[in-house]
Amino acid sequence: MPADDRDKNAAPPLPEPLRVPVADSHTHLDMQSGTVEEALAKAASVGVTTVVQVGCDLKGSRWAADTAAAYDSVHATVALHPNEAPRIVLGDPDGWSRQGAREPGGDAALDEALAEIDRLAALPQVKGVGETGLDHFRTGEEGKEAQERSFRAHIEIAKRHGKTLVIHDRDAHADVLRVLKEEGAPERTVFHCYSGDAEMAQICARAGYYMSFAGNVTFKNAQNLRDALAVAPLELVLVETDAPFLTPVPYRGRPNAPYLVPVTVRAMAAVRGIDEDALATALGANTARAFGY
């Protein structure tokens, strides 16, 4: 029995390579073990030739921009995560965020951080603004106002720079759709780790929003995601890892990385009832169109 089948923390084995290359439309290389070179080489060896590196705070957004500048196969997005914005305003006494304990900074601190995101969003290797949006799961009532203000500001930044908006929507479907409608969505908008049902997929389809499916589409209890995937227009479907999170079945619970995209692509092809190569062709083209690279 190989070591990776015994150890629940070990990296899953390399899947069979895809014959048609695709992109991981949403990953966090800065939260994964190993070097960037290793992650990119491993991914490319199975046909995942492009990754979108997503920033969640100022430090991570600067890192994403620097990494995309250094590697042709990496594109960056920059943002304050929906759970990061309230921490900047209200403080983070427990210090569970990656930047440690923080004093409340108020609205001025959020404005200052948004100004830095605005500056980074102008860079050519930065293709998107996100992940931004709303998270009613992790942020409580007290953080809602800061979260929504930050979301609206990110939409404005994306539109002004002509960049793609990357949405994080956790337990907040109706409010995310409402804010997008009120502000007017940018030309290209991606729902990362799409978590709505088939009915919401129809709404996204009518609005022209991309829906990016992560490893949780393979989870046993995620029939609603498979139903959504089944009705989403093929030209609006993307694939992502959101690594190190959401590792697809049969490796659920172990560390995720871009090289595991083929596992999710194969599960998605089965849901759509189409050939793996045909799906990969669409995913590759869709991601390039969605992020304008």
Ligand SMILES: [Zn+2]
């Ligand atoms: Zn997210």
Ligand SMILES: [Zn+2]
């Ligand atoms: Zn993410």
